[in-house]
Amino acid sequence: MMRFGLRSLILVVLASPVRAGEAEEVDSVSRHGITWRFDRKTRVQHFVNGDPYVIGPVTVVAIEPKPAEGRNGSVLNLPPINGRSGFDSRSPGGRFDAKLRAEPPIAMKPGDALVSTASVEKVGELRAQLRTSDRTSSPVRSASILTCLAEPAPPDAFRPSYCDRKGRIYRAKDLRRDLLPNLAKVEGPPAEEGWVSAPDIREWALRFERPWLDTVTFGFDAPVEYMPHYGREIGRAAGIASLILMLDYPAEEKEPLLIGFVQYGIDLWGIARAGHPGWPAHGGHGSGRKWPIVFAGILLGDEAMQHPARLCPTVRFGEDMQTIHGEGWNGASALYAGHIGADGEKYQKGWGAYEHLHPSKWPGMLGESYRRCCTSIAWVGQALAARILHAEKVWDHDAFFDYVDRWMEEDDGDDLKAIREATGQDFSASWSRQGQAWDPFVNAMWAKYRHTMGKGGTR
Numbered sequence: 344m345m346r347f348g349l350r351s352l353i354l355v356v357l358a359s360p361v362r363a364g365e366a367e368e369v370d371s372v373s374r375h376g377i378t379w380r381f382d383r384k385t386r387v388q389h390f391v392n393g394d395p396y397v398i399g400p401v402t403v404v405a406i407e408p409k410p411a412e413g414r415n416g417s418v419l420n421l422p423p424i425n426g427r428s429g430f431d432s433r434s435p436g437g438r439f440d441a442k443l444r445a446e447p448p449i450a451m452k453p454g455d456a457l458v459s460t461a462s463v464e465k466v467g468e469l470r471a472q473l474r475t476s477d478r479t480s481s482p483v484r485s486a487s488i489l490t491c492l493a494e495p496a497p498p499d500a501f502r503p504s505y506c507d508r509k510g511r512i513y514r515a516k517d518l519r520r521d522l523l524p525n526l527a528k529v530e531g532p533p534a535e536e537g538w539v540s541a542p543d544i545r546e547w548a549l550r551f552e553r554p555w556l557d558t559v560t561f562g563f564d565a566p567v568e569y570m571p572h573y574g575r576e577i578g579r580a581a582g583i584a585s586l587i588l589m590l591d592y593p594a595e596e597k598e599p600l601l602i603g604f605v606q607y608g609i610d611l612w613g614i615a616r617a618g619h620p621g622w623p624a625h626g627g628h629g630s631g632r633k634w635p636i637v638f639a640g641i642l643l644g645d646e647a648m649q650h651p652a653r654l655c656p657t658v659r660f661g662e663d664m665q666t667i668h669g670e671g672w673n674g675a676s677a678l679y680a681g682h683i684g685a686d687g688e689k690y691q692k693g694w695g696a697y698e699h700l701h702p703s704k705w706p707g708m709l710g711e712s713y714r715r716c717c718t719s720i721a722w723v724g725q726a727l728a729a730r731i732l733h734a735e736k737v738w739d740h741d742a743f744f745d746y747v748d749r750w751m752e753e754d755d756g757d758d759l760k761a762i763r764e765a766t767g768q769d770f771s772a773s774w775s776r777q778g779q780a781w782d783p784f785v786n787a788m789w790a791k792y793r794h795t796m797g798k799g800g801t802r
Contacts, residue, residue, distance in 0.1 A: 363391045363498050372397070375553055377459045377487035380405040382448070388495055390502040391515045392606050393552070399491035403449040406459055410446060414462040414482075419445040421458050421558060423506050423619035428564035430460045431482035438563045453493035456505045458556070460486045460566065469567050472550070473576040479567040486566040488554050501606055504613020505554065513609055515602060518642045522732060523601075525591040529787040542784055544596055547584050551603030558614055561628055574622065574661060575721040577631030579781055582724015585638055586788050589731055601642075608639025612648050621658035624684045627717030629661020634725040637737055649737045662722055666746040672701045673758050677745035679714040702765035711762070715775040719750040723780035727789055731796050750777050751789060 365388065371380040372387045372395045386398040408415045413432025422443070428434045429443025451457060463469060463484045471477035488505055499515040530541045555570045562572035571577050584604045588597055611632050615621060622632040633651065640648030647654045664684035671678050678698040681687045687695030693707030705711070726747035729735060735744055755777040763769050770776070780786050 363389050363393065363500075365389065365498075366495065372489070374487040374489075376408075376461055376485055378407040379403050379457070379459065379489050380407075386495075390490075390496065391499045392502060392602050394488055394490070394502045394554070396490040396492050396496070396502070397451065398494065399455070400450065400452045401491065403447055403451060403457065403489070405447050408461050410444070413439075413441075415460060416462075417445045417449070417457055417459040418443050419449055419451070419457050420455055420508065421505050421556075423558055423614050423617040426560045428559050430458075430486075430564050431462045433462075433466055433482040434559075434563050435480050436561070436563055438559055451489075451491040453491050454508050454510050455491040456503070456507075457489045457491075458486055458505055458554070459489065460484070463567070471573065471576070472567065472569060472571045473579055474571070474573065477573075479565075479572050481563055481565045481567045481572055483556070483564050483566045484568045486554050486556050501602075501609055504610045504616075505556075506558070506610075506617040506619070507613035508617070511613070513605075513643055513645075517644060518601065518605065519644060520594070520601070520642075522642065523597075524589050524731065526589050526731075526792060528590050529784070529791050542583060542587055544587055544592055544600055547587055548599035548603055550580065551584065551600060551607055554610065555607050557611060557622075557632065558619060561625075573627060573717075574630040574632075575627035575717045575781075578627075578662075578718075578721035578725060579631075579785075581631045581634045581638075582721070582726075582728055582780075582785060583782060585634065585728040586724055586731075586785065589728065604635065605639045605642060608635035608637075608648070612636045612639065612651065615651055615655045615658045619658070621655075622661055623659040624661040624664035624680075624682070626682055626713045627661075627721065629659070629664065630718060630721055631661075631725070633660040633662060633738070634729065637729070637734060638732075641732060641734060641737065649734075650739060652739070661718070662725070662743050663740045665718060666740070666742040667696065668742050668745070669696070669699050671698045673761075675749055675753065677742055677749045679710065679719070679746065681710045682713055702762045705766065708766060708768050711768070711770070715770055715777075719747070719777075720779065720781045722747050723751060723789060724782070724785040727785070727793060731792060733796075751779075751793070753777055 366386055368384045369387050370384045374395055382402040382404050385401045387395055389395050416430040418429045427440040428438045429440055432439050461484045462482050466482045467478040469479045471479050501513045503510040553569055565572045622629040636651050665680045667678050667680045667685050669678045680696050682694040685696040693709050697705050697710045726744055729738055759771050
């Protein structure tokens with residue numbers, strides 16, 4: 344199997360572009376290392392993001408890399424089941440469900456989507472995206488999607504969400520690119536772990552070029568060659584990608600990232616509309632999914648997508664569950680709501696709201712630890728991007744924005760002393776302090792633009 348880093352993939356993509364909308368009669372088609380072979384020559388075209396589709400019905404008679412021994416699995420019409428995966432039998436936590444796997448021959452009809460994956464050779468062999476000190480736990484290396492339609496789509500059509508059986512088609516021509524500002528680029532201080540303060544827009548386009556699979560809790564079947572497996576990093580990625588799109592890059596340089604990021608929002612929206620419960624708070628795991636949906640809804644002018652909870656009232660998002668208004672022990676009015684949100688106390692002691700209590704009365708340190716390590720520090724980019732687009736009312740949870748402002752601008756020096764005296768826990772290390780995002784680029788953007796973009800409004 345060929346393996347590429349993100350920088351190497353840039354050269355591959357630039358050398359072999361996919362032309363959306365062009366039709367060909369072929370007996371196979373490939374996408375990012377996955378090949379599907381058909382029982383006959385059939386019409387194949389590509390969506391605006393480069394993913395292929397066939398005019399069906401058609402039968403897939405072989406897939407490469409070959410599915411065998413529980414590896415390299417495919418799922419036809421991925422169900423919105425939170426916690427079950429059919430891609431690789433090594434999926435942790437008992438998530439694997441062999442009944443979900445589709446083995447050739449696979450009959451596809453219009454409306455179907457076949458998600459095919461390539462497995463890693465050894466679980467943990469890859470370092471985590473955006474957090475290279477971590478090893479990955481998912482056995483899925485990469486994923487590609489083959490969609491079946493009844494008739495050709497417009498050449499600028501986005502791929503329907505892989506959980507959307509109605510096949511809703513959005514078009515790139517409808518993107519409100521005029522809503523994206525062209526802000527002057529910023530550069531922060533030198534970053535650690537190979538990060539650069541001014542992100543490479545081509546690398547970020549590549550991160551979102553392939554499909555991010557997001558139906559299984561804790562990222563246990565995330566395609567880890569390019570997708571983060573932890574919500575903290577998904578939140579960071581959502582913030583960084585959308586902020587890049589607001590900078591003064593030439594339009595043609597923005598377009599690949601814009602298409603890929605909006606496609607991720609469309610995919611998430613299709614998952615939610617199919618009945619998935621969402622991405623609830625559980626430490627850092629539930630972060631980063633709401634903003635891609637809302638962002639895509641704003642750019643596409645889709646009112647329902649802008650307000651996901653209206654059409655899908657049971658869908659949950661970590662950022663909203665973990666931020667509330669109240670009276671905090673230190674005088675703050677925007678509070679962190681705990682490990683799994685304000686109702687967490689009902690499930691396990693110490694997992695719910697706690698900042699209304701003095702540290703001497705906290706039911707444990709889980710909430711404060713995750714407040715500092717894995718949630719707040721990853722939300723800053725999303726909150727800033729939403730403010731720049733004046734999307735606070737569209738987001739419809741004021742406590743999130745108020746809390747991020749508090750996190751970035753409240754001096755926590757006296758609080759650290761009080762916490763240490765009451766609990767013995769010391770959060771004075773630089774990485775656990777308030778007043779910072781994880782990424783230097785986001786810190787620089789916040790410093791330059793948080794208070795210069797005007798107050799939020801309605802759309």
